[in-house]
Amino acid sequence: MTDKNKTISHILTEERRHPRHLVDILQDIQAGEGYLSKDEMLKVAEFLGLPASAVWGVATFYNQFRFAPLGRHPARVCMGTACHLAGGQLVLEAMARELEIDIGSTSEDQEFSLERVACIGCCALAPVFTIGADVFPRMTPPKVEEVLVAIKPAGARKNKANRK
Ligand code: FES
Known part of the structure; x- marks a missing residue:
């Protein structure tokens, strides 16, 4: 298991398997990775049983989320x-x-x-x-x-x- 997979598996825990936790989950992923990748958003969508478009819609609604790694x-x-x-x-x-x-x-x-x-x-x-x-x-x-x-x-x- 790569470090990245380990991180997301610690975030996607059973007690968070509900759409009301979507923003919290996205915040935790971004806190760890610095941004939200397409792969991670797809994993979140699958985990919560939501369409990928719904996760994307929420992520892009908030200014706090970014979709590319930070520069040096x-x-x-x-x-x-x-x-x-x-x-x-x-x-x-x-x-x-x-x-x-x-x-x-x-x-x-x-x-x-x-x-x-x-x-x-x-x-x-x-x-x-x-x-x-x-x-x-x-x-x-x-x-x-x-x-x-x-x-x-x-x-x-x-x-x-x-x-x-
Ligand atoms: S509004 Fe820019 S520092 Fe307060």
């Missing part, structure tokens, strides 16, 4: 009220543009993932984003570029420069 540099843009009012959406769009990935996805080289999150508790510094444990305050689209240039691997920067 997980970027989280705050979209809480203070950050949203201070231009968080522009920061989020700049981040997606600079990283060349969609919100909620991970770059092909697994370097970056991008998510929008609710308030991270430093509203006085809005708009903010985090990359790993680092918090970047009072962001603007040009500042997003500056931050990412300092973090991105040299190869990725060169590829982007060549496309300009």
Whole structure:
């Protein structure tokens, strides 16, 4: 039995074999794996006797679930009220543009993932984003570029420069 199978077998226990436990089960899987894979969602559907589309529907309804592994540099843009009012959406769009990935996805080289999150508790510094444990305050689209240039691997920067 692989570690992954062992983990899911500890989550899919008999006392949880009821659709009311679906969200709890998905949360536990994501806590262990960092995301929900298609295989795991199919196992959950079979375990609970639900159509796969129902599990997918619930998982995609909640912003908390992700469907790809986190990148080595997980970027989280705050979209809480203070950050949203201070231009968080522009920061989020700049981040997606600079990283060349969609919100909620991970770059092909697994370097970056991008998510929008609710308030991270430093509203006085809005708009903010985090990359790993680092918090970047009072962001603007040009500042997003500056931050990412300092973090991105040299190869990725060169590829982007060549496309300009
Ligand atoms: S709303 Fe962004 S830190 Fe609170």
